Amino acid sequence: xxxxxxxxxxxxxxxxxxxxxxxxxxxxxxxxxxxxxxxxxxxxxxxxxxxxxxxxxxxxxxxxxxxxxxxxxxxxxxxxxxxxxxxxxxxxxxxxxxxxxxxxxxxxxxxxxxxxxxxxxxxxxxxxxxxxxxxxxxxxxxxxxxxxxxxxxxxxxxxxxxxxxxxxxxxxxxxxxxxxxxxxxxxxxxxxxxxxxxxxxxxxxxxxxxxxxxxxxxxxxxxxxxxxxxxxxxxxxxxxxxxxxxxxxxxxxxxxxxxxxxxxxxxx
Amino acid sequence: xxxxxxxxxxxxxxxxxxxxxxxxxxxxxxxxxxxxxxxxxxxxxxxxxxxxxxxxxxxxxxxxxxxxxxxxxxxxxxxxxxxxxxxxxxxxxxxxxxxxxxxxxxxxxxxxxxxxxxxxxxxxxxxxxxxxxxxxxxxxxxxxxxxxxxxxxxxxxxxxxxxxxxxxxxxxxxxxxxxxxxxxxxxxxxxxxxxxxxxxxxxxxxxxxxxxxxxxxxxxxxxxxxxxxxxxxxxxxxxxxxxxxxxxxxxxxxxxxxxxxxxxxxxxxxxxxxxxxxxxxx
Amino acid sequence: xxxxxxxxxxxxxxxxxxxxxxxxxxxxxxxxxxxxxxxxxxxxxxxxxxxxxxxxxxxxxxxxxxxxxxxxxxxxxxxxxxxxxxxxxxxxxxxxxxxxxxxxxxxxxxxxxxxxxxxxxxxxxxxxxxxxxxxxxxxxxxxxxxxxxxxxxxxxxxxxxxxxxxxxxxxxxxxxxxxxxxxxxxxxxxxxxxxxxxxxxxxxxxxxxxxxxxxxxxxxxxxxxxxxxxxxxxxxxxxxxxxxxxxxxxxxxxxxxxxxxxxxxxxxxxxxxxxxxxxxxxxxxxxxxxxxxxxxxxxxxxxxxxxxxxxxxxxxxxxxxxxxxxxxxxxxxxxxxxxxxxxxxx
Numbered sequence: 001x002x003x004x005x006x007x008x009x010x011x012x013x014x015x016x017x018x019x020x021x022x023x024x025x026x027x028x029x030x031x032x033x034x035x036x037x038x039x040x041x042x043x044x045x046x047x048x049x050x051x052x053x054x055x056x057x058x059x060x061x062x063x064x065x066x067x068x069x070x071x072x073x074x075x076x077x078x079x080x081x082x083x084x085x086x087x088x089x090x091x092x093x094x095x096x097x098x099x100x101x102x103x104x105x106x107x108x109x110x111x112x113x114x115x116x117x118x119x120x121x122x123x124x125x126x127x128x129x130x131x132x133x134x135x136x137x138x139x140x141x142x143x144x145x146x147x148x149x150x151x152x153x154x155x156x157x158x159x160x161x162x163x164x165x166x167x168x169x170x171x172x173x174x175x176x177x178x179x180x181x182x183x184x185x186x187x188x189x190x191x192x193x194x195x196x197x198x199x200x201x202x203x204x205x206x207x208x209x210x211x212x213x214x215x216x217x218x219x220x221x222x223x224x225x226x227x228x229x230x231x232x233x234x235x236x237x238x239x240x241x242x243x244x245x246x247x248x249x250x251x252x253x254x255x256x257x258x259x260x261x262x263x264x265x266x267x268x
Numbered sequence: 269x270x271x272x273x274x275x276x277x278x279x280x281x282x283x284x285x286x287x288x289x290x291x292x293x294x295x296x297x298x299x300x301x302x303x304x305x306x307x308x309x310x311x312x313x314x315x316x317x318x319x320x321x322x323x324x325x326x327x328x329x330x331x332x333x334x335x336x337x338x339x340x341x342x343x344x345x346x347x348x349x350x351x352x353x354x355x356x357x358x359x360x361x362x363x364x365x366x367x368x369x370x371x372x373x374x375x376x377x378x379x380x381x382x383x384x385x386x387x388x389x390x391x392x393x394x395x396x397x398x399x400x401x402x403x404x405x406x407x408x409x410x411x412x413x414x415x416x417x418x419x420x421x422x423x424x425x426x427x428x429x430x431x432x433x434x435x436x437x438x439x440x441x442x443x444x445x446x447x448x449x450x451x452x453x454x455x456x457x458x459x460x461x462x463x464x465x466x467x468x469x470x471x472x473x474x475x476x477x478x479x480x481x482x483x484x485x486x487x488x489x490x491x492x493x494x495x496x497x498x499x500x501x502x503x504x505x506x507x508x509x510x511x512x513x514x515x516x517x518x519x520x521x522x523x524x525x526x527x528x529x530x531x532x533x534x535x536x537x538x539x540x541x542x543x544x545x546x547x548x549x550x
Numbered sequence: 551x552x553x554x555x556x557x558x559x560x561x562x563x564x565x566x567x568x569x570x571x572x573x574x575x576x577x578x579x580x581x582x583x584x585x586x587x588x589x590x591x592x593x594x595x596x597x598x599x600x601x602x603x604x605x606x607x608x609x610x611x612x613x614x615x616x617x618x619x620x621x622x623x624x625x626x627x628x629x630x631x632x633x634x635x636x637x638x639x640x641x642x643x644x645x646x647x648x649x650x651x652x653x654x655x656x657x658x659x660x661x662x663x664x665x666x667x668x669x670x671x672x673x674x675x676x677x678x679x680x681x682x683x684x685x686x687x688x689x690x691x692x693x694x695x696x697x698x699x700x701x702x703x704x705x706x707x708x709x710x711x712x713x714x715x716x717x718x719x720x721x722x723x724x725x726x727x728x729x730x731x732x733x734x735x736x737x738x739x740x741x742x743x744x745x746x747x748x749x750x751x752x753x754x755x756x757x758x759x760x761x762x763x764x765x766x767x768x769x770x771x772x773x774x775x776x777x778x779x780x781x782x783x784x785x786x787x788x789x790x791x792x793x794x795x796x797x798x799x800x801x802x803x804x805x806x807x808x809x810x811x812x813x814x815x816x817x818x819x820x821x822x823x824x825x826x827x828x829x830x831x832x833x834x835x836x837x838x839x840x841x842x843x844x845x846x847x848x849x850x851x852x853x854x855x856x857x858x859x860x861x862x863x864x865x866x867x868x869x870x871x872x873x874x875x876x877x878x879x880x881x882x883x884x885x886x887x888x889x890x891x892x893x894x895x896x
Contacts, residue, residue: 005356013353016346017368020426023383024372026393030386037763040786055589057605083279090273098276100529101283106480107528108291109504112521115620116290122621139286142279147473151432154469155439185438189431192370193477196427200377206608207617211579211624214606220376222584222607224759226838227782228382229585236375243371304879305641324886327895385760391767409708411769412755494755495714498893509612510716511885 024240031233048234055231058219062235064130065216068205069198072137077191079138080145084186085179087146088153102147105140113140114207121208128210136208137198144197145190152186298518306512316519325503325520329527332500336482339421340429343478344471346422347429351470352463354430355437366434373427381491384420385411388492412494420488425481429474436470437463472539476532483528500524575602578817581614581625583607583804586678588837595824601817618643623811627818629804633717633874635674636667638807640876644673645808651819654826662803662843666873675822678778678840679803681863681871682718683794685765685775685783691791698726698795701772707752711764711773714756716888717874718800719746722774725797725872732875736883743887750891765790776802778840781860792860794867801871 034045052058083102087095105113117136118128126132156179164178165171202217209218220232301311319325354365372380387393388410395407410416440463448458486501504524507517584607592603606625608614611634618628619641630638638644649655655675662676686695691706701710712719721731723742733739754770762779764770766786775783780792806822808815824830832850835842841861842848848856855861877884890896 005353009349009353012349013365016350016426019423020369020372022387023380023423024375026383026386027375027379030383035786037766037782037786040766079279079282082275086273086275086279090276094273094276098280101280101288103476103480103529103532104283104287104291104525106477107484107525108287109484109501109521109524111501111505111508112294112518113287113290115508115616116294117286118617118620118622119293120286120290122623128622128624135286139282142282144477146279147477148432148435151469151473152435152439155436155466182439186435189366189435192366193428193431196370196373199374202377206613207620207622209606210622211581211606212604217376217378219584219607220378221609224378224609225583226585227760227762228379232376232379236379239374240371243374247367305637306881307641324889324893324895328889328893331893382760385763389764389767390769490714491760494753495757495892496753496755496894498889502892503889506885506889508616509610510881512881513885 027233028237028240031230031237033230036230037227048230049238052231052234052238057214058216058231058235060212061214061216061219064133064213065199068130068133068137068215069195072134072141072198073191073195075134076138076141076194077145077187080142080190080194081149081183081187083142084146084149084153087150102143105143106147110201110203111207114204117204118207128208129213132208132210133205133213133215136204137201140201140204141194141197144193145187148190148193149183149186152183156182294518295522297514298522300515302513302515306514308514316513316516317523319516320520320523325500328498328503329500329524331497332483335418335421335499336479338418339425339482340475340479342418342422343426343429344475347426347474348433348471351430351433351437355434355440362438366431369427369430377424378487378491380423381420381488384416384423384492388416411492412496414493414497417489417493417497420492421482421485424485424488425478428477428481432473432477433467433470436467436473440466468539472536475535479531480528483524575600576814576817577602577604578814578821579624579626580605580629580821581608581627582629583609586629586804586838588834591825591830591834591837594830595821598824599817599820603821615641615643618809623809624813625809626812626814627821628807628809629677630674630807632665632667632803632805633876635805635807636876639668639673643810645810645812645815646672647675647808647822648816648819651816652823652826654823657826657828657831657844657846659843659845661868665803666875668805674805674807675826676803676843677806677825678835678838679801679843680777680779680841681794681867682713682722682774682776682800682802683780683792684772685780685790685792686772687765687768687770687787688789688791689768690771695772695791695793696796698722698797700795701774702749702752704752706772708754709771710749710752711754711761711770712749712756713761713774713776714758716884717877718758718774719756719891720884720887721800721874725795725799728797731800731872732877734877734880736880739880739883739887743891746891750894756892777860777863781858782839784860794863794870796870798870798872801868801873 031048032044032046033041034043034047035041083098087098090098113136117132117139121128121132160178160182161174164174169177200217202221205215206218206221209215220228223229223232297308298316299312299314301309301313301315303309354362357365385392389395390407390409390411394410398404399407444462445458448462449455453461483499484501486499486505489495489497489499489502500520504517504520507513507520578601580603582605592605595601596603608617611631614628614630615634615637618638635644652675655671658676662679664670665676668674684695684698684700690709693700693703720739720742723746724733724738725731727738727742727745729735729738729742755764757764761773761775762783765773765775765783768787775792777792780790784790784792808818812818825834826844828844828846829850831842831844831847835847836851836855839861841863842851
């Protein structure tokens, strides 16, 4: 069934991987550099890793970032998928209007989004903190999920769902066993983008954050004036290693369960 | 039909509350005036919109569009083969490929961009290697050029292109390709007439995401371009910050959002009409 | 489709890893630049007063202003720069300081007292100060450097770095022509900008934050640099020289100030007073490496710190400096010219 990949394609993909990973290797290497400003290579050290764990501000920022990213990804994935599904069956007018509306959060300059949300929150006396950051992140993430899931839906064959319903499947069953498996790659890709956007957002978070809700990007941008500490490189290195390990582990566990079911369609 | 409208409601309400409502304030401010301290004064006028048509700002917007289109095109050329490779790999490799492509982008954007500085500067890794290998005598000035900006933009937005194209490719009906090759079509012909049209929605989504994100980006021009060129987002940002001109910043944003929406719609239309032609031709 | 599960699992674990705790102690919420204090000093303060210090960060003055103006609150102590203090006073965003709680204010050197941006120190106290000068690498720059004019020397073409800040750069060109760095005269400003346009082809980059790395790595040969940063650079690259040009220059400072709606004003004042203790002060500035405005702390500083000419500027050098002051509605003109300079368009 699978069409073979041309060797040239393989070489291209390998080169792309190198392109994507070169800066990451540099980040890892410089996390062991003893120079504070990362200007020169001035000797090998583990100090940044040690001081990182004593730096409660970085740890708190990391915690805030992860909480915000996880919560906003889950909620926006739900909402974005819902809207993409609903948009298929609605009238042309609503489609055009909502379509435009859903592009807005992607287009609007970050500073506008941050400042205008801050004005909104302060008008309604909503205390600034993790919650307001989560709300803001959900707002822009919905769009990314919606757009990617819609891409998947465009290519989906309508016949399958009808067939399932003709065979007596209920609405939920049709969704759960026909639609959902079909669009899952879209949902996951959308969630990946949402998660990545949330982890990296500085401008919007900056304005809607309050005391005690500094996220990692806010912390890192704040450090720029004095020079970003190699502690951050150390942190990035740890994050990469943890992510890769977790994924390896999960892959290993899932592979074990293989055999009974030919393909696990759903993760839960 | 009613039911689907109902399930659109939560998203609509959310966006109404946290997007439209605040945006209305911005639109309002764009018609206002400001005082010496930068406070918004409630005096209706269109000056901010008139200022945009100053050749200075029009020129900067044009530069931004050119750079964004270029970034989008390069991202597409680089990403399509990669997405294709991943979509055609074994399911296990697909997992790997996608995750491995995404993980680097969980590292903070500033840190990633500074890593490029370490690579490209005159005493950086690339120049040292080239000199060591005897390929060059004097270090090349790679940083603080337009090329460095383009590289940084492409690097930043590549995953936005790979993911949607993968999503479309993975879903393609591969039997069509087999049928085509059975009928004697060359691989190139089948790609052009079957694969490409079927993955149009992926290309479309990827292109929009990359284009729009590039127009909104300015940190890359500052760090890799030596802050020697201005993007429209630099201007918008500085109106709200240093220049204390919220009305002009708001007006620029309104214009920016509207022109972006128009460009997306035009692009959308161009893609769909081509699609129709292909169908008719068959 | 397994990777769906993998990814979700990763996200879940990552989410679970993050917990949080609270405390009932009185809390001082500082809003400043990152790494702006020696962390041990802050810990000492927490211990001595049995309070908790929370520390959030901003990346530049304009971000700070926009945030406070649009309703961001909850902060007890902020650290705006000189011209931003003036701006915030005008906008009625700061609370007057109660000097009864800050007896150590008398330790501040006279040069830093009663600054033009806050006459009588009603709202602010200088925390960290410096002067903009020229840093140059003696390996490449053989001529004697003593004037802003030297940046225009064609020998340094493509190796000049300027601060990425319109007030600093246009102010420098104004000083070069013998005017005030905060001139509001359109003719003077236009002439200064035209002069800068002739410098543009020589400019490698505009940069404020990473100018240190660029000079250490010898990407640039000559640059407009803050004195404290020059000291940083010289430590990593001994070929670096620094001079305050003869035409005079801009002095700047980050300050302590308290926002109008602060919840713990008195604690913030206690903190300022604590930071002005001579020993605390010495420990703090030794760690952050900028000029210490405290007159009584010199005995507690290391010999190396006291000998650093870029940190301890002479009275003669200080006499040639001028604070930036608010330029009112001319801000539009500065901004437009700055956009022209940066975009190379007109």
